[in-house]
Amino acid sequence: MAIAVVIACGVSTVVMSFGTLASLEVTRDAYYEQQRFADVFAHLKRAPTALVERIARIDGVKRVETRIVEAANLDVAGMDEPVLGQLISLPATAGAGAGTGLNKIFLRQGRLPDPNRVDEVVLSEPFADAHGLIPGGHIRATINGHRRELDIVGIAISPEYIYAIGPGILMPDDERFGIVWMGRDALAASFDLKSAFNDVSLSLMRAADEAAVIERLDRILSPWGGIGAYGREDQISHAFVANEMELLKGLGSVIPPIFLAVAAFLLNVVISRIIATEREQIGLMKAFGYSDLSVGGHYLKLVLLVASVGVALGLLVGAWFGREVTEIYTDFFRFPVLFFKLDLQVFVLAGIASLLASGIGAVGAIRAAVILPPAVAMQPAAPTIYRRGVLNMFGLTERLSQPTLMILRHLGRWPLRAGLTTLGISMSVAILVASLFFYDAIEHLMDVYFHHGQRQDATVVFTEPRNMRALTEIRRLPGVMAAEPYRVVAAKLYHGNRYERASIAGLDGDAILRRALDEDLRPVALPETGLVLSTTMAKMLNASRGSRVRLELLEGQRPVIEVPVTAIIEEFIAAPAYMHRDALNRLMREGPTISGAYLQIDHNQSEALYRDLKNLPAVAGVSLQTAALTTFRKTMAETMNIMLFFYVLFGGLIAFGVVYNSARISLSERGRELASLRVLGFTRGEVSYILLGELAILTILALPFGCVFGVVLAQLMVANLNTELFRVPMVVEPATFAMAMTAVIAASMVSGLIVRRRIDGFDLVSVLKTRE
Amino acid sequence: MQNVQSVERATAFSVQGLTKIYGTGETQVHALRGVDLDLPQGELTVLLGPSGSGKSTFLNILGGLDSPTGGTVTFQGRDITALDSNGLTQYRRDHVGFVFQFYNLIPSLTARENVSLVTEIATAPLRPDEALELVGLSDRMDHFPAQLSGGEQQRVAVARAIAKKPDVLLCDEPTGALDSKTGIAVLEAIELVNREFGTTAAVITHNAAIADIADRVVIFADGALSEVRVNLTKIGAAEVSW
Numbered sequence A: 001m002a003i004a005v006v007i008a009c010g011v012s013t014v015v016m017s018f019g020t021l022a023s024l025e026v027t028r029d030a031y032y033e034q035q036r037f038a039d040v041f042a043h044l045k046r047a048p049t050a051l052v053e054r055i056a057r058i059d060g061v062k063r064v065e066t067r068i069v070e071a072a073n074l075d076v077a078g079m080d081e082p083v084l085g086q087l088i089s090l091p092a093t094a095g096a097g098a099g100t101g102l103n104k105i106f107l108r109q110g111r112l113p114d115p116n117r118v119d120e121v122v123l124s125e126p127f128a129d130a131h132g133l134i135p136g137g138h139i140r141a142t143i144n145g146h147r148r149e150l151d152i153v154g155i156a157i158s159p160e161y162i163y164a165i166g167p168g169i170l171m172p173d174d175e176r177f178g179i180v181w182m183g184r185d186a187l188a189a190s191f192d193l194k195s196a197f198n199d200v201s202l203s204l205m206r207a208a209d210e211a212a213v214i215e216r217l218d219r220i221l222s223p224w225g226g227i228g229a230y231g232r233e234d235q236i237s238h239a240f241v242a243n244e245m246e247l248l249k250g251l252g253s254v255i256p257p258i259f260l261a262v263a264a265f266l267l268n269v270v271i272s273r274i275i276a277t278e279r280e281q282i283g284l285m286k287a288f289g290y291s292d293l294s295v296g297g298h299y300l301k302l303v304l305l306v307a308s309v310g311v312a313l314g315l316l317v318g319a320w321f322g323r324e325v326t327e328i329y330t331d332f333f334r335f336p337v338l339f340f341k342l343d344l345q346v347f348v349l350a351g352i353a354s355l356l357a358s359g360i361g362a363v364g365a366i367r368a369a370v371i372l373p374p375a376v377a378m379q380p381a382a383p384t385i386y387r388r389g390v391l392n393m394f395g396l397t398e399r400l401s402q403p404t405l406m407i408l409r410h411l412g413r414w415p416l417r418a419g420l421t422t423l424g425i426s427m428s429v430a431i432l433v434a435s436l437f438f439y440d441a442i443e444h445l446m447d448v449y450f451h452h453g454q455r456q457d458a459t460v461v462f463t464e465p466r467n468m469r470a471l472t473e474i475r476r477l478p479g480v481m482a483a484e485p486y487r488v489v490a491a492k493l494y495h496g497n498r499y500e501r502a503s504i505a506g507l508d509g510d511a512i513l514r515r516a517l518d519e520d521l522r523p524v525a526l527p528e529t530g531l532v533l534s535t536t537m538a539k540m541l542n543a544s545r546g547s548r549v550r551l552e553l554l555e556g557q558r559p560v561i562e563v564p565v566t567a568i569i570e571e572f573i574a575a576p577a578y579m580h581r582d583a584l585n586r587l588m589r590e591g592p593t594i595s596g597a598y599l600q601i602d603h604n605q606s607e608a609l610y611r612d613l614k615n616l617p618a619v620a621g622v623s624l625q626t627a628a629l630t631t632f633r634k635t636m637a638e639t640m641n642i643m644l645f646f647y648v649l650f651g652g653l654i655a656f657g658v659v660y661n662s663a664r665i666s667l668s669e670r671g672r673e674l675a676s677l678r679v680l681g682f683t684r685g686e687v688s689y690i691l692l693g694e695l696a697i698l699t700i701l702a703l704p705f706g707c708v709f710g711v712v713l714a715q716l717m718v719a720n721l722n723t724e725l726f727r728v729p730m731v732v733e734p735a736t737f738a739m740a741m742t743a744v745i746a747a748s749m750v751s752g753l754i755v756r757r758r759i760d761g762f763d764l765v766s767v768l769k770t771r772e
Numbered sequence B: 001m002q003n004v005q006s007v008e009r010a011t012a013f014s015v016q017g018l019t020k021i022y023g024t025g026e027t028q029v030h031a032l033r034g035v036d037l038d039l040p041q042g043e044l045t046v047l048l049g050p051s052g053s054g055k056s057t058f059l060n061i062l063g064g065l066d067s068p069t070g071g072t073v074t075f076q077g078r079d080i081t082a083l084d085s086n087g088l089t090q091y092r093r094d095h096v097g098f099v100f101q102f103y104n105l106i107p108s109l110t111a112r113e114n115v116s117l118v119t120e121i122a123t124a125p126l127r128p129d130e131a132l133e134l135v136g137l138s139d140r141m142d143h144f145p146a147q148l149s150g151g152e153q154q155r156v157a158v159a160r161a162i163a164k165k166p167d168v169l170l171c172d173e174p175t176g177a178l179d180s181k182t183g184i185a186v187l188e189a190i191e192l193v194n195r196e197f198g199t200t201a202a203v204i205t206h207n208a209a210i211a212d213i214a215d216r217v218v219i220f221a222d223g224a225l226s227e228v229r230v231n232l233t234k235i236g237a238a239e240v241s242w
Ligand SMILES: Nc1ncnc2c1ncn2[C@@H]1O[C@H](COP(=O)(O)OP(=O)(O)OP(=O)(O)O)[C@@H](O)[C@H]1O
Pocket: B022, B023, B029, B030, B031, B049, B050, B051, B052, B053, B054, B055, B056, B057, B058
């Protein structure tokens, strides 16, 4: 039955991991479908509603939904810091403005705003939860320079904002960025957008060519200040969710198969042992005239039967765990629906793999037993020959105690078995290292990003590009110790047949707060001309130093130029592209112009600063670095924790299983020997030492190997990951090795203690009655 | 020496009302049904009796391998039946040497190392070489058990049992698996230890001829003593033949 459990463990991990991943995708897609999440998105300055007809005529477009999307400063009780709101218009519930139902929000509480009441709003649930806001409450907002008191009538979620990420911010920060839905008329009035829109979403026919649609849409919108349409892939929330799922997949595709492999290995060992102990029976059966084949077949059937029980159990438990974990993630992503889907393929694969593993394990052992003539088989196996071996050469035999000698000789006699046990234990170390390494990687990534690359305390975003006077104004604000200007322009980058959307960040050459870094984290001075790409962007464009990239800037006069790539820099997060600000200003054919500023703040005066910033009409928003840091860590940890928890748990279980298994085998083989020692007056502790000492040696031997394997595994996973939002750096801290090793040692000790209790329970007399 | 009366010696073991019942209910087996016996210090006792009469059970209780259902066993004035498992381990370690029909050597250790195993944890042991010499195995010390004949293995077992100079040497059919020549060599070794170190020895055998080497012969029948006789004409093991 131990075999069945081992198989069940391996199979259930695989089924759980793959089941969860598949289900999450199905669930997400169902949610998208249900809420009619759009396929193509575009933002623009302002266009008349009549333009919709032209858009709708684009080949492949199914539905067109126009909206008004604007930013507002929100004032939430108890928060000094600026809070940015994204105001989004809701279509009228009926009549002419009813819309086509794309990007429908899903009401969790309350109701939709009354079209006749201009101050009623619906808040996004994560934001409302972060501030404890509920329907019936109020929130103050500065909308287009006017302070308004808004009544919260509902709480909703939307597939468009599974993660709500503010402009210029990396990670969702539900405290400082929230979505506010309100009536279209109310918004149109505030921003002077009657019979106009500044945001459009499309859904496409199944066979539509997305790239072509985007191209056409851009052409239609460019006279109206369009800054480039993009597909779901570039939709920030979707990209983020996809990124998280990609991470889970990276973990899930590497670790579970290892579990299965280790399970198969354990199985193999156990089965060979069992068959070996049955050799007398096998001899007897053959003596009675059964053929080799029928004897072998009998045992094979037995093994497969047990294995099948294991597979069935594994599938059941895996499916159950998978469902639970999917549910946790569904809550986490706030999907309003849950579809649990089990991949039949995974089921079948895991099952076949296990049955094969046990079959192969059994066949080898059965062959070895069946091949013997009955007369030989019925006798116990020939005594094992030990050798004095190398130990002798150093006179070690004289210096070591006899029990220690027993340990070493036994290990030396069965090097293959010892090796396999070591391998098994080291695999569990490896799994732990490769799982825990993610935390190191994320810490490293954050350290690079926040402490080397982006050292500002706050980032100010202007509502629209300003001249340098705006910077002088900012510098004059209380608590501003330093302010560095930046210019950001949305752009399309073309290289060869590759195409990417990006924002080109124009930084000053002497910037000290926000810097571009090279591989060794040394700041790189931006060259006076040309484009600087992050490694990720360079890879996506298939460009390298010296490549010429066609740049289509999407603001102002929308210049299109070809620029050389003058440097490649290392960035783990996102895929940025940089230019010297002067060069960018030149390309834009504008004077010294900035989109915002990076600030270094005197924290004693931050309250006054925040207050002043909130009241500056030119300022669209402020994001704080410390907040970004904490939310980054929190978001990453939350996603990974759930899966990693299981992997760490199972990693520990493997260590336990391997050690326990080999301890049991040793015990059954050497029980007589150990009992003899007890008869001779050895205490339980001394006898345990012989058995557990052996395991301790194997465990300790396994630790360094495990660490090495762990790094290899981690590299494998990193190589498997392909995420655009961030690259996972290959960094493993010593503490991670220490933690993995400690966990494995603990697991070994637990199994050792269990086996020790069996030694304590030896029946000494019965051992002595039997022959060896 | 042979004629010294046993009563004059101090008592090594004093056994009173010893009973042992295996199992419960229907399947109960009374292995010992109230055995009273004194074994004097330094004597060589041979235990005889039909199969299943309780000899091994008796010897195992004396050696601290098993506990009785009733009665007491006093060793050098101490009641060993009152000892817990740790106490029994200590008792075996300090006072008892065992030899069994199946030699129970450690296969991964050489002859010398098998003996060292015991001398390492004893207080005033012989050197392993000395012990092996006593049983006539000086030239086989670095062989592993699998490389020794049955008789040689049994002599290693005897060497291992006597190396710590135990107070008592308990042997359960030590010659059971051996031919007469090797059996005699083993018996000689036991006799030697008994004589040289004054070790109290008890030997179970099915071979009545061996009884002649004993100071005292105890015969078991159906869990009780049927006869205890003092052997006044003890002979050397070399003179035994079967
Ligand atoms: N562990 C046990 N459980 C149940 N009954 C037992 C056990 N050990 C011994 N017996 C029974 O106790 C009785 C005495 O056994 P014991 O081994 O002492 O006999 P013995 O005189 O040594 O026999 P032999 O000469 O065959 O070795 C036997 O009837 C035996 O069946």
